[in-house]
Amino acid sequence: MATRSSCSNGLIPPRWANNRAVALRNIRIADVDDESMMHEARLACPWSAFRSEHASRLHVMHRERSVGVCEWGEDEFVAALGLLYVRSDRRRFGLGGALLDAAVDRIRARGVRQIEARYRTGDASSEGLFASRGFNILGEEADGVWTIQRVEKRIKS
Structure with missing residues (x-):
């Protein structure tokens, strides 16, 4: 059983906990301005080098509260994901994937054909998501404190 949403793929997969299906309901992807979420995400992802007031952002909303964010910058050729973050109590519900899918859809619609992203080396969740x-x-690459894994995707129109 999956829950209908306004995400790009339309579904948020269920979670199994205590032998019963658990799904997040009332999920939507939105363009909102939530500085507390941005602050939390930047603290959790200090290796994210992308900082711009001109960044594109999408938030995943649960019950009208931002629980995750994806931020990226782009030029005519390449988009660079800066943040992809979901609050720890909302992880493993497919929200990061829904955010990434929605960002890829927006980037594709703007005619950009390559996306680059970075995550901390050894982060199995990020590795699985991007793969x-x-x-x-x-x-x-090493940036002094962190060892960062760089990934890319070439997208078709």
């Missing part, structure tokens, strides 16, 4: 969406590993 499941067709991102290829470019390599690792």
Whole structure:
């Protein structure tokens, strides 16, 4: 059983807990301005180098509260994902995937054909998410404190 939503793929997959299906309801992807969520995401993802007042952002809303964010910048050729963050109590419900899918759809609609992203090396959740969406590993880089995995995806029109 999956829950209908306004996400790009339309569904948020169920979770199994205590032998019963648990699904988040009332989920939507929205353009909102939530500075507290942005602050929380930037604290959780300090390796995210992208900071711009001109960034594109999408939030995943649960019961009218932002529980996740995806932020990216782009030029005519390449989009760079800066933040992809979901609050810890809302993880494993497919919200990160829904945010990433919605961002890819928007980026594709603008004619950009390449997306780059970075995440902390060893983050199995991020690795699985980006691999499941067709991102290829470019390599690792060190930025002083963190070792970062770089990935990219070429998208078709």
